[in-house]
Amino acid sequence: MTEPLGGTEPPGVFEVSGTFDVLRVFCGPDGRHGNELGVVRDGARLRAVADRQAFAGKLGFSETVFVDDPERGAIDIYTPTLRLPFAGHPCVGTSWLLDVAELRTRAGAVAARHDGEFSWITARAEWAPPRTLRRYGTAAEVDALDVPPPGEWIYAWAWEDEAAGRVRARAFPGRDDGIDEDEATGAAALLLTHELSRALNITQGRGSQILTAPGPDGWIEVGGRVRLVQAGAAA
Known part of the structure; x- marks a missing residue:
């Protein structure tokens, strides 16, 4: 909580x-x-x-x-x-x-490791705060979204290339604290990976990159x- x-x-x-x-x-x-x-x-x-x-x-x-x-x-x-x-x-x-x-x-x-240009952590989806994962039909629809009014925390996403696991995403915290859009959110990526049960390569915000990979016993790696x-x- x-x-x-x-x-x-x-x-x-x-x-x-x-x-x-x-x-x-x-x-x-x-x-x-x-x-x-x-x-x-x-x-x-x-x-x-x-x-x-x-x-x-x-x-x-x-x-x-x-x-x-x-x-x-x-x-x-x-x-x-x-x-x-x-x-x-x-x-x-x-x-x-x-x-x-x-x-x-x-x-x-939280286990951590460093692999060349990427740093990784291993965590569990249930540790992440609640998020609304909202799927759109195309990456262009996600790009065109306006910032919603304060309320629920929304992770808007769409497949860029489903076969390759490439996702386009934007994050709207829905809080009244000056953070209208979160540029890159590992916890939301953790939740999406858990829901889809597959490794993801996420482009979020203006051009941030988040990599994820599900592991055994509910653990998920998140890196960047x-x-x-x-x-x-x-x-």
Whole structure:
């Protein structure tokens, strides 16, 4: 379950400032696009949920990660308004940044590996927040969609080449937090892979690329390219 602003812990006295890294996750073949991610490596300096939520809201990325233990890969994930037990592009990006073989999320342990230009995580579809997977007849229909009004979280998709597993997708979070369209969403790709029971090569947003592959016992791999945009940015 997601948790609303403030969570269950009392607010701290931390002033909403500090440094963080900025990554782009699920970049296209040319290294462009991808979904921006903020990573606070020294998460211990913001212990209260309310402080972390305020910082994530100030940054305004679709997700921000706080690293609680870099050696164990323990992380805490936030949107601008919600705390998440798991999310795809934060796990892919943070595992690449920390160079760890496993991440500890509130949903469970996420295995990670790096294979040349791609970074991969292994997770379960039931860890992903609820999404409406809405299929369209053609990729052109998906391209032509307007941003829907706030409400349900919609993952709009269509086959570009069904035989090859190539998908065109766009993601509309349906939240009133300034994120009208999510450029690349690993959790939604996880759900679509689970529903279709096959490996996928997804082009999402303006040109981001997400690769997936179902594995044994309900585990699914999600992978993509990660690029460092800025190290030690100041808030």
